[in-house]
Amino acid sequence: MAVDLTPPVWDFHGGLHIPDHKALSADRPVVEATLPSRLQLALQQHIGKSAEALVKAGDQVLKGQLIARASDYVSANLHAPTSGRVVEIAEMPIAHPSGLSAPCIVIEPDGEEHWAELPEPITNWAETDPAELRERLRWAGIVGLGGAVFPTSVKTNVTGRAVDTLIINAAECEPYITCDDRLLREQAEEVLEGARILRHIVGASRILVGIEDNKPEAIASLREALSGDDDGIEIRVVPTKYPSGGEKQLIYLLTGVEVPSQGLPLDVGMVCQNVATAASVADAVLRGRPLISRIVTITGQGVSRPGNLRALIGTPVSELIAQCGGYTPQVHKLIMGGPMMGFALHSDAVPVAKGSNCFIAASAEEAPDPPPAKPCIRCGECVKVCPAYLLPQQIYWYARARDFDQAQDHHLFDCIECGCCAYVCPARIPLVHYYRFAKTEIWASERERQKAEHARRRHDFREARIKRLEAERKARLRKKKEALEKKSAGTSDDPKKAAIEAAMKRVAARKAAQQNDKAPGPQGDN
Ligand code: SF4
Numbered sequence: 325m326a327v328d329l330t331p332p333v334w335d336f337h338g339g340l341h342i343p344d345h346k347a348l349s350a351d352r353p354v355v356e357a358t359l360p361s362r363l364q365l366a367l368q369q370h371i372g373k374s375a376e377a378l379v380k381a382g383d384q385v386l387k388g389q390l391i392a393r394a395s396d397y398v399s400a401n402l403h404a405p406t407s408g409r410v411v412e413i414a415e416m417p418i419a420h421p422s423g424l425s426a427p428c429i430v431i432e433p434d435g436e437e438h439w440a441e442l443p444e445p446i447t448n449w450a451e452t453d454p455a456e457l458r459e460r461l462r463w464a465g466i467v468g469l470g471g472a473v474f475p476t477s478v479k480t481n482v483t484g485r486a487v488d489t490l491i492i493n494a495a496e497c498e499p500y501i502t503c504d505d506r507l508l509r510e511q512a513e514e515v516l517e518g519a520r521i522l523r524h525i526v527g528a529s530r531i532l533v534g535i536e537d538n539k540p541e542a543i544a545s546l547r548e549a550l551s552g553d554d555d556g557i558e559i560r561v562v563p564t565k566y567p568s569g570g571e572k573q574l575i576y577l578l579t580g581v582e583v584p585s586q587g588l589p590l591d592v593g594m595v596c597q598n599v600a601t602a603a604s605v606a607d608a609v610l611r612g613r614p615l616i617s618r619i620v621t622i623t624g625q626g627v628s629r630p631g632n633l634r635a636l637i638g639t640p641v642s643e644l645i646a647q648c649g650g651y652t653p654q655v656h657k658l659i660m661g662g663p664m665m666g667f668a669l670h671s672d673a674v675p676v677a678k679g680s681n682c683f684i685a686a687s688a689e690e691a692p693d694p695p696p697a698k699p700c701i702r703c704g705e706c707v708k709v710c711p712a713y714l715l716p717q718q719i720y721w722y723a724r725a726r727d728f729d730q731a732q733d734h735h736l737f738d739c740i741e742c743g744c745c746a747y748v749c750p751a752r753i754p755l756v757h758y759y760r761f762a763k764t765e766i767w768a769s770e771r772e773r774q775k776a777e778h779a780r781r782r783h784d785f786r787e788a789r790i791k792r793l794e795a796e797r798k799a800r801l802r803k804k805k806e807a808l809e810k811k812s813a814g815t816s817d818d819p820k821k822a823a824i825e826a827a828m829k830r831v832a833a834r835k836a837a838q839q840n841d842k843a844p845g846p847q848g849d850n
């Protein structure tokens with residue numbers, strides 16, 4: 325199929341052209357995953373604070389029912405993906421590089437799929453206040469589905485900031501992953517409707533959809549969905565190069581605008597949203613449905629029938645693998661996410677989360693065990709490919725030496741962890757591990773600093789309160805003492821009272837005088 329490829333005017337620094345391996349699953353239409361025997365829903369499915377459970381073991385729940393409430397501004401609601409019974413709330417393993425456990429709600433489906441009462445659809449969204457629409461996204465528990473898992477209601481809260489462009493990220497630049505490609509081929513209209521709603525929420529005037537040229541069917545589907553009327557929406561096709569899907573890289577590719585170091589797209593009047601997020605926004609606003617499922621790519625040479633499945637959040641990965649025909653004898657590793665930014669799982673008995681876009685059952689050829697790292701030879705290859713204009717080998721030295729101040733001075737926090745540097749490093753140094761380690765240490769010490777600051781403020785406040793109470797007590801005592809002194813001095817400030825007292829004294833004196841007159845005089849001559 326011929327593609328109307330409009331070459332972007334801009335090209336970001338660095339990046340890589342790597343085999344995309346998308347053919348394994350790109351032509352597999354999305355199928356509904358079978359209802360699993362149990363669903364395990366982690367309370368933390370997003371960046372920010374964990375949600376707070378609203379149910380307990382033994383409770384019956386309905387599909388779409390709110391089962392855990394956002395506990396803070398940066399937090400997200402969680403809903404029951406199907407009807408059934410809560411059987412357990414406990415710490416369980418989740419998809420995490422360390423094999424970490426986290427509090428989860430476990431639901432045993434009843435197979436009935438009974439829906440809870442849902443909020444009314446907002447069909448007149450164009451006339452609806454953005455704050456009300458944001459509230460709907462917050463209720464629906466929508467987070468960034470491209471992997472960032474940041475609550476969408478927070479990201480779209482642009483109050484007081486001018487936004488002119490909404491970027492819809494359809495680049496899907498990581499090898500192997502095809503869930504966004506399939507979504508666009510099959511539901512481009514839904515994605516564009518969600519994009520229009522998001523544009524209204526953030527007050528942008530235009531929408532730019534950025535998509536790599538290795539997805540010709542999705543591009544055609546998007547163009548068709550625009551139905552000739554461009555409606556302020558432009559489809560921009562960019563050459564395939566990793567990591568085009570990085571927010572800053574995509575913004576530069578599409579507009580030539582650079583987001584400042586440690587800045588946000590909002591700082592240059594833009595907001596970025598992933599295509600699957602846009603589709604879930606449409607679902608929440610137009611049908612009142614919460615985010616309870618997502619498309620997941622199951623791929624790699626280690627699975628019999630790679631494909632794309634719409635899975636309920638909480639579905640065990642093992643059940644998706646089974647639905648894809650199970651493992652092949654070549655399976656060597658199970659990776660969540662893409663091969664560049666993803667991580668190996670310890671087990672497939674972990675659940676699909678809102679941010680789980682792909683699981684790769686990789687063969688040893690696809691994901692070989694890394695050879696032992698050698699010393700850095702300062703070849704500079706990592707610098708050439710870094711799309712964030714960093715000096716990866718310098719940051720590596722500082723992270724290794726635990727010199728975190730220097731690492732930050734070398735813009736550690738601009739690193740998007742794309743892995744390009746590690747991919748080209750001839751010494752096979754796991755560079756990204758060092759950056760993650762340094763970031764984690766810095767965040768931990770910042771949390772400690774904030775805790776200490778909080779404790780110091782509480783101490784100062786307590787001291788001030790004790791002093792104030794003591795001063796008040798002393799003032800009360802002083803007043804009491806003064807009043808007593810006045811009383812004992814017999815003085816009165818009240819002139820009326822003083823006049824009465826004086827009159828009483830005069831009467832008493834007169835009475836005493838009369839008594840004296842009546843008294844018998846001295847014995848006279850008798
Ligand atoms: S690519 Fe590897 S060996 Fe070369 S400078 Fe960077 S860290 Fe050192």
Ligand code: SF4
Nearest residue numbers: 710739740742743745
């Ligand atoms: S992982 Fe970080 S340092 Fe390495 S290339 Fe990507 S952005 Fe640059």
